[in-house]
Each structure stands twice: as structure tokens, then as C-alpha cells.
Amino acid sequence: MAKQVHIRVDDDIYKELSDYSVVSGQSMQDCLSVAIRQMLVKAKEEPSQDCNGYTFIDLFAGIGGMRLAFESAGGCCVYSNEWNKYSQQTYYANFGVQPDGDITKVQAESIPDHDILVAGFPCQPFSIAGVSKKNSLGRATGFEDKTQGTLFFDVCRILKAKRPKAFMLENVKNLCSHDKGRTFQIIQESLRELNYKVFFQIIDGKGYVPQHRERIVIVGFDKERYGENVSFSFDLHPLKKQPVVRDILEKEVSEKYTLSDKLWIYLQNYAAKHREAGNGFGYGIAPLDGVTRTISARYYKDGSEILIEQRGKNPRRLTPRECARLQGFPDSFKIPVSDTQAYRQFGNSVVVPLMSDVAKLIVAKLEQLDTDPQIEIAFSNIPQRKVI
Structure with a gap:
């Protein structure tokens, strides 16, 4: 239930608030609500502590189902992003964090370094026409050409800039068949072009909750760090007794x-x-x-x-x-x-226990890879590239 609070501000603050409201596309009330939440978060922030587990970022975070999943696997969230103000409200109520807003306006370099990128990205149509024309002319196309204008592009540009060890993406089952499979083909090509080893599987949540809910889960590992021979299996362990x-x-x-x-x-x-x-x-x-x-x-x-x-x-x-x-x-x-x-x-949202199971598999694989002496030696010999 929303409460009303009347406040007075100086003319110069009112002017700045009004201008920002126009630029951000939010009402002045919403701008003030976000500012107050951020102030409260800042006021109760604890001194930063070392994270014992892998760090992750929570993109298209919704109400934090993925965050719950990766925290259950021992992960530490270092950044969250969600544009919907009501979802932000629920996220804040449960995690004490105000997610960042419109991802398309966030500079990738400003996002904290992290080990795992997590995103339940929305599926938008991809334009095939421009790609087909370039192919007919013998010109190469990259993920920027193929995915520009979609929110998946923002996932790609963050992967490129921050180079996490792994990622996990989630979407509806129909992503595989959308536009006769061409959308999913572009997604796979874009992730592989970024030099990640990609694995995917359609999984039904009914082994964890009493709901038939099929979703595609896409997992990737950094080939520049771990090499070409990374293997990964969705070896899940649903409940022995089917929930009803x-x-x-x-x-x-x-x-x-x-x-x-x-x-x-x-x-x-x-x-x-x-x-x-x-x-x-x-x-x-x-x-x-x-x-x-x-x-x-x-x-x-x-x-x-x-x-x-x-x-x-x-x-x-x-x-x-x-x-x-x-x-x-x-x-x-x-x-x-x-x-x-x-x-x-x-x-x-997502089936939290299912995503928790997948998160634990990813963390276990990273622990295995990060303690493999052969991979460590190989990675130390690779010149570390600079991202421009």
C-alpha cells in the first residue's frame, strides 16, 4: 500500500528534478522514490567484505529469482539491473538493493568485474535482412550487426567488455523455434563469436515444483581462459518425490x-x-x-x-x-x-530450485576448471587482451 509524503524542495532542485524526469521518461514521483531508495541503501551499506564464492551480476533481474539461485550456490551478487519499477520494489524489499535502470543506457565498463553473467533476457525479433544482404556481398557480420537494437545485444556487449568466466542465460522454450530457428542461430553465433563454449538444454521445472514449465537454459564458458575442450552436462537432480x-x-x-x-x-x-x-x-x-x-x-x-x-x-x-x-x-x-x-x-520469473541446481553445476564446473593446473599454465601464457 503506497503512502503519501509531501516534501518541499528549492527551485533549483525542482528544476533539475523536472529535467531529469523528462530525460528518464519517469514521473517526478518515481524519480524521487528511486532516489530515496538509493539513499537508504547507501545509508545502511556495510563495509565491503571479501566474497568467498564466485561473483555474479543479475541482468533483467525481475524480482530476483536468479539471484536466489546463485546465492544458494555460494555466489555473491555484485550488480543487478531491472527497469520495471514494481519489480525494483520487490527486489529492494527482499535484497535491500535498488537495481540499476535501463540496461541500454549503462556503460558496460561501469559494471563491476564478475565471474558469472546471469540474465533472463527478453526475446525480441532479430533483423535477418541486413545480415543476409551483407552475406550476399561477401562481407563479414559480427554480433553487433546481427543483434543491435535487441536487449540480447546488451548481454553481448557486457560479455565482450567484462569477459566473465561463464554465463547463464534463460528464456522461453520457443526461443529455439522463433523465426524458423534463425533467432536462436544468431544467438549461438554471437556467443561463439565472443569466444565462449556454448551449451544449452530445454528443461521442465515440474521435477522441482508442481508446474509444467519448459525453459531453455544456455550456459557458456570462456574459451580464452579454459580452452576449446571444456565439457558441461546438465546433470540435474530433481526431487525424488514429484511435488503436487x-x-x-x-x-x-x-x-x-x-x-x-x-x-x-x-x-x-x-x-x-x-x-x-x-x-x-x-x-x-x-x-x-x-x-x-x-x-x-x-x-x-x-x-x-x-x-x-x-x-x-x-x-x-x-x-x-x-x-x-x-x-x-x-x-x-x-x-x-x-x-x-x-x-x-x-x-x-523462474523456477528457483531448478535454476539453483543449474547454478550449482556451473559453480562446480568453474571450481574444477580453476583448479586444473594445465588450464592455469595455458591461461598464464596467453597475452591478456585490452578491451577498447
């Missing part, structure tokens, strides 16, 4: 989550219409002893993809806490935003 929907349900749920008669009738009619047309569109009643469909950022609209049956009344949608559990967030995770924003945030 009833495991995540709250015992007492407010009536506000029960569907209204009007909405429930609409959903039933909508499903019937599509059944007659021969397709499977419609609402989904989650089996209590099974797994749900994939929760999405649109869950706030009507909750139709995951409904819980109720005896003697209309079904209900999941509560925000149940959505958090469905993604594997601990109950200690704070939800400071409205239900609408919470549904969007958890729908956009």
Missing part, C-alpha cells in the same frame, strides 16, 4: 480469489466455443495431485490457465503466495506489491 498442487495451497484463502459468476460463465462459454472449433483453448482446473499448466505474466487478467476447484462454489485463482510457491520461492520472500503486479512478477 496441493503441496502449495494455503489453508485459508480470501473470498476475493473466487471467480465471480459473470467471469466463470464467460470462461465456460469461451472454452465451449473453442472445443466446437476443435482446439484446446480454455480454462484449466489444476489437479490437486498433479501439476499445473505454465503460469504466465497474464495470470492477473482472469487466472484462467490455473484454477483451483472449490466444493459448492465457483473455482478460484491462486493467491500471490501460492504463485510464489509454484515458482519455488521460499515463504520468507516478501510480496510488497499489489496482487496484479505480484501475478505479473511471478509469471515472469
Whole structure:
């Protein structure tokens, strides 16, 4: 629940604040909120301590699912970036850190050195036309030509500038088939052009939570440091007992989550219409002893993809806490935003225990590589390049 605070500022500060509001595209209220959060973070900052684990940065951080995953693997986050103000609010409430804003305006060189780059980057269309034209003319194209104008380009330019030991990227399963596979082809080419050994796999989160959620995970290791012969396997260890929907349900749920008669009738009619047309569109009643469909950022609209049956009344949608559990967030995770924003945030997030498992595999591989005397000797003989 937002509170109102009235403040007075001098004319010169008001002018600067007004100008900055226009440049940043944010309201003056949002600018002040960010400034106050940053001031509070600064005020309670502890003296910097040596990190015993690998350092990582959290790009397109959302509400911090990836951060939880890599911290569980012993990692230390040294930088986070997320543009959405509501996600920033949730991130701050849980980690005491105000993520940096628009990644496209961040100089790569200003980002702290780190061992692992972590990013759940959004998938945007890549322009194939310019690349095809250059190829027809016999001209070489680089990742800057192929990915400019997409947020994946920002991942590439940070990899180029900071040269972390490894990276982990996450995206929707359909990334592989987007634009007849050409988008994913460009992504692989760009990462390999940066001299990283790339591995990827589509993984379903249902072995860790009661939700069918397939995502592609892309992992890479620096060939300039570790050489060409790096191997990596997604040797995951899901739970021995399959989690089921009833495991995540709250015992007492407010009536506000029960569907209204009007909405429930609409959903039933909508499903019937599509059944007659021969397709499977419609609402989904989650089996209590099974797994749900994939929760999405649109869950706030009507909750139709995951409904819980109720005896003697209309079904209900999941509560925000149940959505958090469905993604594997601990109950200690704070939800400071409205239900609408919470549904969007958890729908956009990751299955935390699955990503924790992958994070541990990456850390274990780095520990193996970094203690290999042959790699250490080879790396020490390579002239360290200067990034311009």
C-alpha cells in the first residue's frame, strides 16, 4: 500500500528534478522514490567484505529469482539491473538493493568485474535482412550487426567488455523455434563469436515444483581462459518425490480469489466455443495431485490457465503466495506489491530450485576448471587482451 509524503524542495532542485524526469521518461514521483531508495541503501551499506564464492551480476533481474539461485550456490551478487519499477520494489524489499535502470543506457565498463553473467533476457525479433544482404556481398557480420537494437545485444556487449568466466542465460522454450530457428542461430553465433563454449538444454521445472514449465537454459564458458575442450552436462537432480498442487495451497484463502459468476460463465462459454472449433483453448482446473499448466505474466487478467476447484462454489485463482510457491520461492520472500503486479512478477520469473541446481553445476564446473593446473599454465601464457 503506497503512502503519501509531501516534501518541499528549492527551485533549483525542482528544476533539475523536472529535467531529469523528462530525460528518464519517469514521473517526478518515481524519480524521487528511486532516489530515496538509493539513499537508504547507501545509508545502511556495510563495509565491503571479501566474497568467498564466485561473483555474479543479475541482468533483467525481475524480482530476483536468479539471484536466489546463485546465492544458494555460494555466489555473491555484485550488480543487478531491472527497469520495471514494481519489480525494483520487490527486489529492494527482499535484497535491500535498488537495481540499476535501463540496461541500454549503462556503460558496460561501469559494471563491476564478475565471474558469472546471469540474465533472463527478453526475446525480441532479430533483423535477418541486413545480415543476409551483407552475406550476399561477401562481407563479414559480427554480433553487433546481427543483434543491435535487441536487449540480447546488451548481454553481448557486457560479455565482450567484462569477459566473465561463464554465463547463464534463460528464456522461453520457443526461443529455439522463433523465426524458423534463425533467432536462436544468431544467438549461438554471437556467443561463439565472443569466444565462449556454448551449451544449452530445454528443461521442465515440474521435477522441482508442481508446474509444467519448459525453459531453455544456455550456459557458456570462456574459451580464452579454459580452452576449446571444456565439457558441461546438465546433470540435474530433481526431487525424488514429484511435488503436487496441493503441496502449495494455503489453508485459508480470501473470498476475493473466487471467480465471480459473470467471469466463470464467460470462461465456460469461451472454452465451449473453442472445443466446437476443435482446439484446446480454455480454462484449466489444476489437479490437486498433479501439476499445473505454465503460469504466465497474464495470470492477473482472469487466472484462467490455473484454477483451483472449490466444493459448492465457483473455482478460484491462486493467491500471490501460492504463485510464489509454484515458482519455488521460499515463504520468507516478501510480496510488497499489489496482487496484479505480484501475478505479473511471478509469471515472469523462474523456477528457483531448478535454476539453483543449474547454478550449482556451473559453480562446480568453474571450481574444477580453476583448479586444473594445465588450464592455469595455458591461461598464464596467453597475452591478456585490452578491451577498447
